[in-house]
Amino acid sequence: MKVAIIGAGLQGLCTAYYLAKAGVEVTVLERNSGPALEASFGNGGYLQAECPEPWNQPGILGALPKWWWSSLGRNRKNAAKLLRTTELLRLLPWGIRFLRASNAETFFRHVALNRELAQYTLECMAALRRETSIDYAHRACGSLFVFRHQKALEGYAALLDRLGDNGAGWQRVDRDAILQSEPCLRPIGESLEGGIVFPNDESGDSYRFSQTLAELASRSGVQFEYGQQVSGIAANNDRVSIRAGTHEVRADALILAAGAHSGRLAACIGIRLPIAPAKGYSLTIPLGDWPDRPRHVIADAGVHAGINVLGDSLRVAGTADFCGFDMRIDHGRIDYMATLVEAVLPEFAKQMDRSAIRPFAGLRPLSADGLPIIGATSAPNVYANTGHGGLGWTLAAGSAKALADQISGASLAIDLAPFSPLRFGG
Numbered sequence: 417m418k419v420a421i422i423g424a425g426l427q428g429l430c431t432a433y434y435l436a437k438a439g440v441e442v443t444v445l446e447r448n449s450g451p452a453l454e455a456s457f458g459n460g461g462y463l464q465a466e467c468p469e470p471w472n473q474p475g476i477l478g479a480l481p482k483w484w485w486s487s488l489g490r491n492r493k494n495a496a497k498l499l500r501t502t503e504l505l506r507l508l509p510w511g512i513r514f515l516r517a518s519n520a521e522t523f524f525r526h527v528a529l530n531r532e533l534a535q536y537t538l539e540c541m542a543a544l545r546r547e548t549s550i551d552y553a554h555r556a557c558g559s560l561f562v563f564r565h566q567k568a569l570e571g572y573a574a575l576l577d578r579l580g581d582n583g584a585g586w587q588r589v590d591r592d593a594i595l596q597s598e599p600c601l602r603p604i605g606e607s608l609e610g611g612i613v614f615p616n617d618e619s620g621d622s623y624r625f626s627q628t629l630a631e632l633a634s635r636s637g638v639q640f641e642y643g644q645q646v647s648g649i650a651a652n653n654d655r656v657s658i659r660a661g662t663h664e665v666r667a668d669a670l671i672l673a674a675g676a677h678s679g680r681l682a683a684c685i686g687i688r689l690p691i692a693p694a695k696g697y698s699l700t701i702p703l704g705d706w707p708d709r710p711r712h713v714i715a716d717a718g719v720h721a722g723i724n725v726l727g728d729s730l731r732v733a734g735t736a737d738f739c740g741f742d743m744r745i746d747h748g749r750i751d752y753m754a755t756l757v758e759a760v761l762p763e764f765a766k767q768m769d770r771s772a773i774r775p776f777a778g779l780r781p782l783s784a785d786g787l788p789i790i791g792a793t794s795a796p797n798v799y800a801n802t803g804h805g806g807l808g809w810t811l812a813a814g815s816a817k818a819l820a821d822q823i824s825g826a827s828l829a830i831d832l833a834p835f836s837p838l839r840f841g842g
Contacts, residue, residue: 419823420445420658420667422646422681425456426622426808427801428673429629430816436636438824443639443667445660450642452626455675455808458698458776459622460722460733462559462713463541464810465534466584466614467576470526470786471736471805472518483738493748494755496720498737507738510692513784513840524578526786529834530807531584533788536830537814538618544813548632552625553727557712559617562594562601564718566609572717573612587613600708603762607718619713621726622809641665646674649684651795669797669823676741676779678789678802687793688841690784691803695737697745699753700774701730706764714760721756730764732757736780743777750775780806790815790835791822799823800837 417440421428424446432442448454479497484504486495517526544550563569576586594611595602634640641660648659649670656670672678676693683689703709703725710730714723722733734756735749754773758765783789783803788811790801801819804811814830821828 417441417669417824418443418667419669419671420656420665421671421673422658423673423675423678424448424451424630424640424642425454425673425675426452426626426812427675427804427816428671429626429633430812431671431673431801431819432638433629433633433636434817434820435824436633436638438820438826440820440824441637442633443641443665445644445646445658445665446640446642447645448642451630451640452623455778455780456626457623458700458731458778459696459809460698460713461619461621461724461726461731462722462733462809463534463538463618463620464559464807465538466531466559466586466617467527467579468530468534468807468810470517470523470530471782472514472523472526472786474518474520474523476518477515493746494752496735498735498739500737500739503738503740506740507692510690510784513690514692517785522785527579529787530811533814533830533835534807534810536818537811538616540813540817541618550625550628550632552628553619553621555619555725557617557619558613558615559715560594560598560611560613560712561715561717562611563609564607564716568717569610569612576612584614585616587615589613598711598714600710600761600764601714604760613712617713619724619726620809646681649681649798651685651798653796656797669799671799671801671819672793673801675802675808676781678781678800682793682800685795685798687795687798687837689789689800689803689837690840691789692738692782692784693741693779694782694805695735695739695742695777696733696780696806697735697749697753698731698733698776699750699757700726700776701732701757701768702772703728703730704767704769706767708763710761716760719756719759721760723760730757741779743779745775745777749777780808784840788815788835789837789840790819791832791837793837794841
């Protein structure tokens with residue numbers, strides 16, 4: 417069996433690796449010069465396995481006007497979320513589906529489904545480390561959500577309580593416990609009301625992981641064709657053909673794993689995959705000899721920032737800009753991200769070398785209902801592994817292993833039916 421995969425990000429790489437281990441001949445087509453150079457390159461490094469929430473939270477409709485209004489004002493560079501006016505009409509069909517999925521029943525069901533897949537991902541990652549000794553700055557560090565407002569803390573704790581038996585393993589902590597476990601937060605201690613610890617969450621450098629996994633996949637026979645922009649796809653009951661660059665690739669099956677671009681590729685063969693791009697920014701900052709390195713992944717709900725240690729660097733992630741497929745780095749947004757460092761880790765901000773900051777912007781592929789899109793599509797021999805939104809790193813290995821098992825005919829350890837592209841007619 418020969419399978420072609422479009423996209424050498426986390427989803428495409430993991431799927432290629434698992435298919436090759438199952439004895440499948442795999443070719444990966446990637447438009448960039450190497451693996452994981454877009455959304456998988458500079459994410460927050462956080463495997464949010466305990467409570468992987470979709471963005472379709474109940475009440476999101478009331479927040480959308482604020483996002484749009486923030487996009488119009490003079491301080492738009494300093495808003496956590498932006499929604500460009502030019503994107504409103506373009507996002508309308510996707511947005512209607514998004515809002516339909518933001519009711520409480522659907523939201524909590526989807527959190528539980530994402531969590532099941534995330535927990536399976538942790539199992540797959542542990543197996544990979546045992547079998548390959550893959551090094552990606554992994555830390556079984558847990559995560560710490562801190563809150564500056566009591567109302568926000570109570571609301572989040574109520575969400576976790578609502579999840580019940582399907583929910584996360586978590587512990588509520590007061591300010592003293594936070595500062596004892598995280599000395600780096602002592603300078604902002606007076607502004608903290610409390611927090612939530614998820615002890616089983618993990619951290620790791622997704623780009624480093626991707627580079628090594630690509631090497632392992634190559635050794636297993638996977639062929640990588642970089643610099644190949646896909647311009648056409650044709651599928652029938654016998655074969656799939658993909659026009660990439662100046663040549664044509666033929667395969668028994670095709671997997672769309674092109675992140676935010678998967679929807680546009682799927683449309684070429686009449687498949688509907690409602691995915692919207694949401695640009696996120698991150699900063700990578702050398703830690704130098706700073707002694708008070710964060711021990712957890714830290715999410716500050718008050719300023720909407722994620723802080724994480726990856727090797728000898730600090731990764732700061734945040735923002736969501738609905739600006740289409742615009743990949744340009746807005747330096748005003750980078751300046752805003754730097755202020756988030758000052759807000760969470762003021763002592764580190766005093767000594768960080770701003771000239772050494774490495775900024776990044778990538779497009780998160782948001783499915784309309786908050787669940788990833790994994791499995792066979794309505795087109796013959798065409799599969800999808802995309803739409804993971806901000807949970808791409810959290811769900812990558814589990815999504816890929818399950819899809820590879822489905823394609824190769826192995827027994828599945830997790831039910832992929834809720835993630836099927838067919839739920840959208842795709």
